Amino acid sequence: DGGITQSPKYLFRKEGQNVTLSCEQNLNHDAMYWYRQDPGQGLRLIYYSQIVNDFQKGDIAEGYSVSREKKESFPLTVTSAQKNPTAFYLCASSAGINTEAFFGQGTRLTVV
């Protein structure tokens, strides 16, 4: 099946911990994106990568980090510096810049 796989579906984090969310795609897409979704706020862009070994900050990058060592993978680390990490995180990919985006099923992160 071609698509975007996010794991885990649910994740619980203790205060002060770093956690990493996985995003894998087998669509051979060059571009990948991470969004955060909060109730009533829509989707906000955290980081994006247009090509392997390169990425840019989005609108709310503080407290997050990413890597893009392989074309098919774009993991997101939520660090302890992110003060309000509880949210629904969505990963997306597109063939190139400004082309149709496709999304994974999301990871719901909760701070306990």
Added chain:
Amino acid sequence: KQEVTQIPAALSVPEGENLVLNCSFTDSAIYNLQWFRQDPGKGLTSLLLIQSSQREQTSGRLNASLDKSSGRSTLYIAASQPGDSATYLCAVWGGGTSYGKLTFGQGTILTVHP
């Protein structure tokens, strides 16, 4: 900075009704516009992509139009069904300082009741 607004925030209609969802954006220098559907607790499903050079795009009972100069798009759903109940999101692929970014509106929550 690009801003996207969707009206109405919520809509409830009886089955079989035709309906229109509205999307507006502040910077007309866009490349493409994309409509998505999101079911509760799920990811986004792409419905339609309209390129900036196009006026409209159709897929089944869905028809999306784009007026780039006025910064507006509409999603028309014909003969609505209960299975159409979901949140519909509009997003624009920006130019200028928003190049390469997909900026979202807050969505319209649609409920179609039998």
